Amino acid sequence: MTSRLLHRGAEAVVRQETDTVVKKRIQKPYRHPSLDTHLREERTATEVRILQKLHQIGVPAPTVQEHTKDTVVMDYVPGDLLTHALTQIEELTAYGQQFGRLLAQMHAHDIVHGDTTPHNVLVWEDTLYIIDCGLSYHSQRDEDKAMDLHVLRQAMEAAYPSLCHSFFTAVIDRYKLYYENAARILQRLEQIESRGKHK
Ligand SMILES: Nc1ncnc2c1ncn2[C@@H]1O[C@H](COP(=O)(O)OP(=O)(O)OP(=O)(O)O)[C@@H](O)[C@H]1O
Ligand SMILES: [Mg+2]
Known part of the structure; x- marks a missing residue:
């Protein structure tokens, strides 16, 4: 499987794997470890919930395939x-x-x-x-x-x-x-x- 780096931002590393995007929220060394874990988990959970909600209300957004505490796997939008x-x-x-x-x-x-x-x-x-x-x-x-x-x-x-x-x-x-x-x-x-x- 080919994996291509799409974006390495302040918050997350985003990779494309064929038709899929893997967005992983990365650890920030300057943040207190427990706060860091809390923020990454909270933002990941929020992202999953909102992307799913957008679908329900008819707003185009990538479909979430799966997720863990710090990673969202979603459809690649080839735009x-x-x-x-x-x-x-x-x-x-x-x-x-x-x-x-x-x-x-x-x-x-x-x-x-x-x-x-x-x-x-x-x-x-x-x-x-x-x-x-x-x-x-x-x-x-x-x-x-x-x-x-x-x-x-x-x-x-x-x-x-x-x-x-x-x-x-x-x-x-x-x-x-x-x-x-x-x-x-x-x-x-x-x-x-x-x-x-x-x-
Ligand atoms: N589902 C997707 N399909 C295609 N490209 C995507 C998808 N999700 C993200 N990307 C690409 O990755 C980039 C970064 O994604 P996203 O905006 O979700 O992360 P980010 O949180 O902004 O990162 P940071 O804020 O740390 O810079 C987007 O600007 C886009 O180019
Ligand atoms: Mg962004």
Whole structure:
């Protein structure tokens, strides 16, 4: 079986083995060992639970095949990161709209992603797949949901300052369409962002 390193991040080592991805959360020497074990196990369990939940609510995400305390084995999604796919300007609105709808579906089920950067979305055959759910959580709070939008806007602004406006407009357009509490969340987003400006 061939094994290819896809990513070695701060948290995890991600390998591809044919049609499968193995994401193993690695030990961090600077963290207290028992805290480290606790965090790795908690994030792994969260990732499995949320990926399965996303499936149930119709949000595309890799299927989990199996897992241990620190490793998730899931389907390989043979697509591009949204970060890279976004360089094609004509796709900007379509991807933004899709992302807006997926976030709306997640928030309607009180799932907050927690790390909504375009690095955590894969595009395969024009469909967006949500990944990296280790920091996700259940919340009914407007503030938490607004933070998902804020983090996305900040990540987009940093990566693609010239494309951010069009992309985010498309996100918000669909978010409003598919989530009945969108107006409240967007109000909170404005508050969060004006707090940032006045700091
Ligand atoms: N199911 C998958 N199919 C294809 N590629 C994947 C899959 N899961 C992860 N990857 C690739 O591995 C990368 C890292 O995965 P992920 O975002 O889940 O880890 P990470 O927690 O962000 O790592 P860190 O935060 O430590 O950088 C992704 O950006 C993507 O390129
Ligand atoms: Mg990631």
